Amino acid sequence: xxxxxxxxxxxxxxxxxxxxxxxxxxxxxxxxxxxxxxxxxxxxxxxxxxxxxxxxxxxxxxxxxxxxx
Numbered sequence: 001x002x003x004x005x006x007x008x009x010x011x012x013x014x015x016x017x018x019x020x021x022x023x024x025x026x027x028x029x030x031x032x033x034x035x036x037x038x039x040x041x042x043x044x045x046x047x048x049x050x051x052x053x054x055x056x057x058x059x060x061x062x063x064x065x066x067x068x069x
Contacts, residue, residue: 001042002042002045002046002062003062003064004021004023004024004045004062005021005022005023005062005063005064006019006020006021006038006041007019007020007021007022008034008037008038011030014030015032016030016031016032016037017030017031017032017033017034017036017037018030018037019031019037019038019040019041021041021044021045021048023060023062023063024045024048024049024060026048027041027044027045027048028041028044029041029043029044
């Protein structure tokens with residue numbers, strides 16, 4: 001399981017949960033349930049990374065959670 005930050009939200013328009021991966025530009029997934037969206041995004045992250053590798057692009061390292069003082 002990857003450790004990238006995930007932003008998960010419900011879309012009334014799509015009637016699905018949407019998941020964005022801010023550290024991987026354009027990396028998004030969806031699902032009818034919260035759990036399905038999480039499962040789908042793991043697959044999409046793998047695909048994003050494999051595509052970036054095949055194109056010789058840099059793979060961003062997960063930054064972890066930002067801390068505020």
